[in-house]
Amino acid sequence: MMKKIPVIEIFGPTIQGEGMLIGQKTMFVRTAGCDYSCRWCDSAFTWDGSAKKEIRQLTALNIWRELQQLGGDRFNHVTISGGNPALIQALGELVSLLKQNGIRVALETQGSRWQEWFYEIDDLTISPKPPSSGMKTDFHVLDDIIFRLTKKEKQGVSLKVVVFDDADFSYAEMVHKRYPHIPFYLQVGNDAISSNDESMLRTALLDKLNWLVEKTVQSKDMNDVRVLPQLHTLLWGNKRGV
Amino acid sequence: MMKKIPVIEIFGPTIQGEGMLIGQKTMFVRTAGCDYSCRWCDSAFTWDGSAKKEIRQLTALNIWRELQQLGGDRFNHVTISGGNPALIQALGELVSLLKQNGIRVALETQGSRWQEWFYEIDDLTISPKPPSSGMKTDFHVLDDIIFRLTKKEKQGVSLKVVVFDDADFSYAEMVHKRYPHIPFYLQVGNDAISSNDESMLRTALLDKLNWLVEKTVQSKDMNDVRVLPQLHTLLWGNKRGV
Ligand code: SF4
Ligand code: SF4
Numbered sequence: 001m002m003k004k005i006p007v008i009e010i011f012g013p014t015i016q017g018e019g020m021l022i023g024q025k026t027m028f029v030r031t032a033g034c035d036y037s038c039r040w041c042d043s044a045f046t047w048d049g050s051a052k053k054e055i056r057q058l059t060a061l062n063i064w065r066e067l068q069q070l071g072g073d074r075f076n077h078v079t080i081s082g083g084n085p086a087l088i089q090a091l092g093e094l095v096s097l098l099k100q101n102g103i104r105v106a107l108e109t110q111g112s113r114w115q116e117w118f119y120e121i122d123d124l125t126i127s128p129k130p131p132s133s134g135m136k137t138d139f140h141v142l143d144d145i146i147f148r149l150t151k152k153e154k155q156g157v158s159l160k161v162v163v164f165d166d167a168d169f170s171y172a173e174m175v176h177k178r179y180p181h182i183p184f185y186l187q188v189g190n191d192a193i194s195s196n197d198e199s200m201l202r203t204a205l206l207d208k209l210n211w212l213v214e215k216t217v218q219s220k221d222m223n224d225v226r227v228l229p230q231l232h233t234l235l236w237g238n239k240r241g242v
Numbered sequence: 243m244m245k246k247i248p249v250i251e252i253f254g255p256t257i258q259g260e261g262m263l264i265g266q267k268t269m270f271v272r273t274a275g276c277d278y279s280c281r282w283c284d285s286a287f288t289w290d291g292s293a294k295k296e297i298r299q300l301t302a303l304n305i306w307r308e309l310q311q312l313g314g315d316r317f318n319h320v321t322i323s324g325g326n327p328a329l330i331q332a333l334g335e336l337v338s339l340l341k342q343n344g345i346r347v348a349l350e351t352q353g354s355r356w357q358e359w360f361y362e363i364d365d366l367t368i369s370p371k372p373p374s375s376g377m378k379t380d381f382h383v384l385d386d387i388i389f390r391l392t393k394k395e396k397q398g399v400s401l402k403v404v405v406f407d408d409a410d411f412s413y414a415e416m417v418h419k420r421y422p423h424i425p426f427y428l429q430v431g432n433d434a435i436s437s438n439d440e441s442m443l444r445t446a447l448l449d450k451l452n453w454l455v456e457k458t459v460q461s462k463d464m465n466d467v468r469v470l471p472q473l474h475t476l477l478w479g480n481k482r483g484v
Contacts, residue, residue: 013459015469022264023427023468025458076465104466185265202444210477216267217255223318224346226265227257231471235452 002059003090006032008046008083009054010066011241013075017232019125019185020158021106026077027067031091034083035112038133040164042190042238046083060094064101079106084113092117108160110135111142118149123156125185128175130161130168132189139178146179157182163212164189173221184225188212190233198237205229244301245332248274250288250325251296252308253483255317259474261367261427262400263348268319269309273333276325277354280375282406284432284480288325302335306343321348326355334359350402352377353384360391365398367427370417372403372410374431381420388421399424405454406431415463426467430454432475440479447471 012027032055034047045051058066067078078098085091086109095117098105106123118124126149128142129135149157159182161172168189176184188208195201209229216222236242254269274297276289287293300308309320320340327333328351337359340347348365360366370384371377391399401424403414410431418426430450437443451471458464478484 013465015455015458021468023470025465025467025469073462074459074465199441199445202448203441206444206477209473213257213477216257217316220315223255223267223316225267226263227267228265229473231451234476235448235455 002061002093004057004059005063005088005090005094007056007058007063008032008051009241010063010070012067013071014242015231016079016106017235018187018228018230019108019127019160020156020183021079021123022228022231024077024106025075026079026106027071027075029063029067029078029080029094031080031082031085031088033087035087036084036110036129036133036135038129038135040133040189040191043081043083045240060090060097063094064097076102077104077106079108081108084109086111086113086115086118089115091115092120095120111145112138113141114145114148118145119152119155121155123158124149125158125160126182127160127162130163130171132164132168133162143178146182150181158185159183160185160187162187162189163215164191166215169212169215169219173219176225177221186212186216186222186225186227188227188229190230190238192238195238201237202234205234244303244335246299246301247305247330247332247336248297249300249305250274250293250298251483252305252312254309255313256484257473258321258348259477260429260470260472261350261369261402262398262425263321263365264470264473266319266348267317268321268348269313269317271305271309271320271322271336273322273324273327273330275329277329278326278352278371278375278377280371280377282375282431282433285323285325287482302332302339305336306339318344319346319348321350323350326351328353328355328357328360331357333357334362337362353387354380355383356387356390360387361394361397363397365400366391367400367402368424369402369404372405372413374406374410375404385420388424392423400427401425402427402429404429404431405457406433408457411454411457411461415461418467419463428454428458428464428467428469430469430471432472432480434480437480443479444476447476 108125111126258266353368
């Protein structure tokens with residue numbers, strides 16, 4: 001019997017808005033629950049109780065059928081996101097099922113928890129949280145996760161740090177130096193997660209991106225990094241399910 | 243004695259605004275001259291005579307020194323762009339020199355000409371031009387280039403097609419089907435290459451991106467592709483040298 005997975009949204013096809021696969025056509029499965037509570041979390045509804053009624057307990061097969069219903073023959077890539085999907089052991093069943101059906105799978109997690117099924121993920125983004133989040137990175141755990149992942153040769157893995165201010169940038173430099181061989185992405189923080197004024201939001205995000213590019217250009221420790229905005233926020237503002 | 247390379251700009255560090263390395267911190271070397279004359283070329287100054295006085299004949303060593311002067315210890319990546327840099331055999335000397343100095347090298351060309359030094363490029367973007375450009379792709383030449391590149395195992399190569407309209411999108415589908423194993427990027431065309439109104443330009447580009455995402459989402463032939471804007475145009479409008 002298949003185990004249940006707490007799911008808060010399934011949507012797509014759309015494009016991945018951020019990180020190593022920015023622009024990639026994909027479906028999204030968003031799980032409920034997080035062991036963090038970042039100050040600026042842009043998916044707090046997955047863990048703060050506000051969307052409690054939307055959480056469904058689904059088996060891997062339920063999820064796969066819903067993905068097929070929504071996406072038909074118009075997808076071959078699925079992104080699993082949260083919350084922190086790494087809390088959910090049963091996700092391994094979904095990952096296997098997707099892979100058996102020829103689907104490429106991406107996952108994003110903050111790197112606070114290991115799961116054996118990480119090895120089956122094609123594109124794994126580890127996104128440790130900077131000081132502005134209010135969270136503290138457990139580097140023993142993170143070291144261990146990165147170590148396990150780099151043992152496997154063909155694992156697609158990247159680090160991504162969201163940057164809001166100078167302290168966050170210093171944290172990003174430190175993380176990049178600690179794991180210099182992992183492809184590294186800097187992402188502009190979104191200060192205005194509840195704004196409905198799309199044009200103001202766009203301007204604010206692009207100004208922030210400009211600032212982050214300038215910081216990166218000036219830093220000799222950040223030569224081999226990539227700086228990116230969240231495309232979905234530029235496109236669709238703070239809307240959910242796009 | 244080193245051969246001369248016609249160069250129209252050298253600038254950076256900045257970020258790569260488009261394609262497979264979007265967001266990557268890099269320096270730019272832009273060569274003069276093109277065998278095409280695309281209707282919407284956003285670097286027509288490299289070939290239309292308007293910036294003739296800016297063209298300098300430089301050796302690989304001259305270029306490397308200028309890169310070091312500009313970038314100091316704040317870069318380890320160089321992007322060679324044009325015009326069509328694939329016209330210039332002598333660029334092989336620059337590529338070798340950069341690689342000897344531990345620099346990663348990216349190159350963009352439309353795929354109308356082969357050079358043996360392509361094999362030394364780390365990240366090669368082939369960007370065949372769609373109908374709206376007014377140009378005609380020579381698929382004999384393109385087939386041959388793709389065939390040579392895929393013989394080498396570790397070559398980083400991608401295809402990128404700029405899309406302005408439905409006919410361009412159909413062309414992109416055809417190219418993607420012809421070379422299904424090459425990572426494929428769709429890029430939003432910039433209709434307003436001479437606009438100085440940055441906010442209007444941003445809105446127009448994001449509306450266009452929205453349209454292209456929707457086309458891609460609906461197409462079952464475009465499941466494994468990535469859709470991207472030009473970040474530098476969103477950030478800095480149509481300015482040169484950023
Ligand atoms: S780790 Fe992610 S989902 Fe969890 S609180 Fe932080 S930003 Fe939100
Ligand atoms: S191939 Fe590139 S540089 Fe040459 S005319 Fe076309 S867009 Fe311009």
